[in-house]
Amino acid sequence: MTNTITIDGKAVPFEEGQTIMEAATAAGVYIPHLCHHPDYTPYGSCKLCTVKVNGRVCSACTFPAAEGQDVLNNTKDLNDDRKLITQMLFVEGNHFCPSCEKTGNCQLQAVAYHLNMLDDHFPLFYPHRKVDASHPDVMIDHNRCIFCTLCVRASQQHDGKDVFAISGRGINKHLIVNAESGLLKDTDIEATDRAAHVCPTGAILIKRTGYQVPIGQRIYDHHEIDEVSLLTEQQHGE
Amino acid sequence: MANKIRIATTSLAGCFGCHMSFLDLDERLLQLAELVEFDRSPITDIEHCTNCDIGLIEGGVCNSENVHTLREFRLNCKILVAVGACAINGGLPAMRNFIPLEECLSEAYLDGIGVENPQIPSDIELPLLLDKVRPIHEVVKIDYYLPGCPPSADVFWKFLTDLQEGREPELDYGLVHYD
Ligand code: SF4
Numbered sequence: 220m221t222n223t224i225t226i227d228g229k230a231v232p233f234e235e236g237q238t239i240m241e242a243a244t245a246a247g248v249y250i251p252h253l254c255h256h257p258d259y260t261p262y263g264s265c266k267l268c269t270v271k272v273n274g275r276v277c278s279a280c281t282f283p284a285a286e287g288q289d290v291l292n293n294t295k296d297l298n299d300d301r302k303l304i305t306q307m308l309f310v311e312g313n314h315f316c317p318s319c320e321k322t323g324n325c326q327l328q329a330v331a332y333h334l335n336m337l338d339d340h341f342p343l344f345y346p347h348r349k350v351d352a353s354h355p356d357v358m359i360d361h362n363r364c365i366f367c368t369l370c371v372r373a374s375q376q377h378d379g380k381d382v383f384a385i386s387g388r389g390i391n392k393h394l395i396v397n398a399e400s401g402l403l404k405d406t407d408i409e410a411t412d413r414a415a416h417v418c419p420t421g422a423i424l425i426k427r428t429g430y431q432v433p434i435g436q437r438i439y440d441h442h443e444i445d446e447v448s449l450l451t452e453q454q455h456g457e
Numbered sequence: 458m459a460n461k462i463r464i465a466t467t468s469l470a471g472c473f474g475c476h477m478s479f480l481d482l483d484e485r486l487l488q489l490a491e492l493v494e495f496d497r498s499p500i501t502d503i504e505h506c507t508n509c510d511i512g513l514i515e516g517g518v519c520n521s522e523n524v525h526t527l528r529e530f531r532l533n534c535k536i537l538v539a540v541g542a543c544a545i546n547g548g549l550p551a552m553r554n555f556i557p558l559e560e561c562l563s564e565a566y567l568d569g570i571g572v573e574n575p576q577i578p579s580d581i582e583l584p585l586l587l588d589k590v591r592p593i594h595e596v597v598k599i600d601y602y603l604p605g606c607p608p609s610a611d612v613f614w615k616f617l618t619d620l621q622e623g624r625e626p627e628l629d630y631g632l633v634h635y636d
């Protein structure tokens with residue numbers, strides 16, 4: 220007996236314990252996402268992966284696949300909602316892409332391109348956020364953090380460290396580091412850590428590497444994120 | 458020439474990069490000249506808008522004059538377009554939003570390296586600076602957005618030819634860039 224759900228009418232097999240996102244990725248179906256990464260425990264904060272399961276709105280990255288689910292994913296309504304969510308992510312931080320080292324390689328930007336987001340829709344917050352350039356090799360630009368916790372999870376679950384955490388609530392939410400001084404230089408992070416590379420945005424950067432690939436020749440300048448994401452994430456295994 | 462599309466353009470808190478990119482239409486400008494005529498624009502020296510079909514706005518608003526200009530465009534243009542990163546999200550000029558205005562002025566006109574005859578400009582002819590640089594959709598209704606820093610000539614071309622041929626303007630993946 221096979222376990223099967225349907226996503227936009229297509230039959231998608233799943234294994235017991237898989238989320239809708241995992242089943243979809245294995246079957247080559249892209250569901251937009253930012254805080255999901257196949258190597259780490261699901262977190263479910265960005266809501267880009269919003270789908271409709273039997274008419275009910277769910278996050279595909281946290282929702283377990285179960286027999287008989289009829290999932291809507293790539294519909295105009297859901298993509299319109301996702302675009303609004305992405306616009307919110309843009310206006311609540313400071314995203315000046317022309318002056319960001321990550322431009323062209325940034326997943327937040329790539330999702331926005333994929334959703335054909337041409338404007339920010341909402342008034343901009345222009346929040347005051349800091350840059351922590353204290354560490355010799357790694358820097359944090361808090362202006363671009365979307366609180367996805369991927370750095371938190373990668374540090375704990377892969378690097379065996381505990382460099383990052385999220386503190387505060389609502390509009391005061393912010394990324395902190397595990398050092399009394401509050402500075403990255405006083406943590407045990409190294410440029411080779413997974414946590415230093417996992418950030419989907421330009422919030423965590425490796426110093427002196429930003430312009431090794433010229434703007435215009437970067438990943439999402441030529442490939443859409445649905446294609447890139449499926450290619451890379453299918454290799455990560457279940 | 459009664460049926461030509463009438464276009465007005467302006468640069469508010471921008472660098473004229475979007476206008477330069479528009480001129481990158483190169484030989485397509487000749488084709489364009491058959492279809493459109495320019496109203497108020499840096500390329501005509503007409504000072505005020507009359508009734509226009511399309512207004513192209515480069516840059517966000519950083520001073521009182523920008524706000525008046527933007528409102529004049531909105532009143533006179535059937536279709537108002539935010540062109541480029543600065544019009545859409547404030548862009549580079551908005552990076553002053555994190556520094557108090559007074560500090561910006563002192564750095565530029567009093568304490569900065571190489572400043573001679575330090576004084577903050579206060580001529581009555583100069584428009585007052587706004588406390589923060591804002592994108593134009595926060596001031597008037599915007600009908601279309603052309604992202605990019607600057608948007609490429611192809612973006613302008615696609616947009617104008619879509620409109621001219623009666624299609625809803627669309628930018629496909631290759632034409633959408635924020636950098
Ligand atoms: S993090 Fe991404 S979206 Fe934000 S400024 Fe950098 S490239 Fe743009």
Ligand code: SF4
Pocket residue numbers: 363364365366367368369370371394417418419420422423
């Ligand atoms: S720094 Fe990057 S990885 Fe960490 S929470 Fe912010 S956006 Fe996510």
Ligand code: FES
Pocket residue numbers: 251252253254255262263264265266267268269278279280281
């Ligand atoms: S990917 Fe599911 S909530 Fe972020």
